[in-house]
Amino acid sequence: MPIFPKSVRRPWQPEHKPQEGRRQSNAKFYQSTAWRKLRALKIEVQPLCEECLRRGIATPARVVDHIVPINKGGAALSLANLQSLCDACHNRKSATDK
Numbered sequence: 001m002p003i004f005p006k007s008v009r010r011p012w013q014p015e016h017k018p019q020e021g022r023r024q025s026n027a028k029f030y031q032s033t034a035w036r037k038l039r040a041l042k043i044e045v046q047p048l049c050e051e052c053l054r055r056g057i058a059t060p061a062r063v064v065d066h067i068v069p070i071n072k073g074g075a076a077l078s079l080a081n082l083q084s085l086c087d088a089c090h091n092r093k094s095a096t097d098k
């Protein structure tokens with residue numbers, strides 16, 4: 001009786017490739033001209049941190065943040081999905097997003 005090894009290679013099945021990280025495509029996005037322009041526009045429209053403003057504090061915004069992260073389906077290039085944040089608020093949001 002021939003014995004077939006259990007782990008037979010099946011060349012017709014595509015090899016499972018590890019997902020190329022979304023981070024890489026995100027990094028590319030943040031370098032794009034379209035994003036830079038939109039980001040500059042957002043800072044121009046709202047130069048103060050929106051999170052701080054809600055608490056009645058005026059802090060210069062340093063970061064333009066996606067309200068709904070791109071990898072969660074948020075619109076990448078829509079002003080409606082952007083908010084100006086200061087470093088502190090952005091760090092806090094990034095921490096809670098994870």
Ligand SMILES: [Zn+2]
Pocket residue numbers: 049050051052053059085086087088089090
């Ligand atoms: Zn803030």
